[in-house]
Amino acid sequence: MHFKLLAKDKDSEARCGILTTGHGEIHTPIFMPVGTVGTVKAVHARELKQDIQAEIILGNTYHLYLRPGTEVLQAAGGLHKFNAWDRPILTDSGGFQVFSLTDNRKITEEGVIFRSHIDGSKHMFTPEKVMDIQRKIGADIIMAFDECPPGNSDYRYAKNSLELTQRWLERCVARLDSTEPLYGYEQNLFPIVQGCVYKDLRERAAEHAVALDRAGYAIGGLAVGEPTEQMYAMIEVVNRILPQNKPRYLMGVGTPENILEGIARGVDMFDCVMPTRNGRNGMLFTTEGVINIKNQKWERDFTPIDPAELCYVDREYSKAYLRHLIKADEILGLQICSVHNLAFYLWLVKEARQHIIAGDFMAWKTSVLKKITTRL
Structure with a gap:
């Protein structure tokens, strides 16, 4: 894996670059659609490639481990072969999912014992096992196993949690460095920087993660209940330490505003379920503002979903038709909303990249935020 910085904004920490992996190039800043169980909900791989122009998607270790299982994935030749996606994949370690099972898991020094949300069966994740699972899934970028403390954790809990995460990180590094990829291409570990607020x-x-000298770094444990300004402050703290010549990934964030503010603070990679989850509930992000397509005001609006025509659904379908589909509980409506919202997110980071190169990112950010955050 190689990361090349191409340009940096003169008025902020925003930068753009190219991250090269065994499955192709990723142009940063980038938004990564979330494909938790091996698919981005309601979206075909063809649409992701051709219309949304996604360059990388995510999978989740916890969910893929439980179903379809690593034996099936390994027999298929890895997740790339299984889901017909020939571009880069990043897998989250499953730590966040495991720790969200508050009543069905037990944290120990060795790892986490938990019960499946599917059938109640008992399992254990250790740093070593999570590395082995991600090897079998076959992601290009794999995440360290960590504990994600709640945003309102007190200092003592946050400190103890971080120390456990650091010990687990060292075990992740040791395991990965002592094993080989299974499918003939490089897999790279990103440590996750925790520490609450x-x-x-x-x-x-951050200093501990940097000392381990990995291909890139993730910032975790944000957007989990803390005030937005604290999230931005923690990004600034961490990015002052993380190396300039390696990619930085802000996990699970977020709104279009969060993404632009993260870019301004030097973040390169983002993921969030918001575009697809909100889309399935009738909320559209557009270049003109935010739309609740269920509202009656769109009943006779026969104009395109987005005048900028970000993808094929904007050219083919009107707001009135989309509202009809959503009100009628037609599956096609969920698909159209998901495709459009993902196209919007990819458009947003692509525009940010162009304005970083042009040298006017901060002025553009100020103007575009006023428009895209307006409720229509």
């Missing part, structure tokens, strides 16, 4: 813990976590 405490500056000294975030600094300690």
Whole structure:
């Protein structure tokens, strides 16, 4: 894996680059559609490639481990072969999902014992096992196994949690470095910088991660209940320490505004379920503002979903037709909303990239945010 910086904004920490993997190039800043169980909900791989122009998607270790299972994935030749996606894949370690099972898991020094949300069966994730699972899934970028503390954690809990995460990270590194990829291409580990909203813990976590000298780094444990300004402050703290010549991934974030503010603070990679999840509930992000397509005001609006025509659904379908589909509970409506919202997110980061290169990113960010955050 190689990361090449191409340009940096003169008025902020925003930058753009190219991340090269065994399955192709990723132009940063980038948004990564979430394909938790091996598919981006309601979206074909063809649409992701041709219309949305996604360059990388995500899978989730916890969900793929439980179903279809690593034996099936390995027999298929890895997730790329299984889901017919020939571009890069990143897998989350499943740590967030495991720790969200508050009543069905037990944290130990060795790892986490948990019960499946599917059938109640008992399992254990250790740092070593999670590395082995991600090897079998076959992602180009794999995440370290960590504990994600709640956003309102007190200092003592956050400190103890971070220390456990750091010990687990060292075990992840040791395991990955002692094993080989299964499918003939490189797999790279990103440590996850935790520390909740405490500056000294975030600094300690970032310094520890950098000392392990990996291909890239992730910032985790944000957008989990803390105020937005604290999230931005923690990004700034961490990015002052993370190396300039390696990619930075802000996990699970977020709104279009969050993404642009993250880019301004030096983040390169983002993911979030918001475009597809909100889309399935009738919320559309457009270049003109935010639309609740269920509202009656769109009943006779025969104009395109987005005048910018970000993808084929904008050219082929009107707001009135889309509203009809959503109100009638037609599956096609969920698909159209999902495709459009993902196209919007990819358009947003592509525009950001162009304005970083042009040298007017901050002025553009200010103007575009006023428009795209307006409720229509």
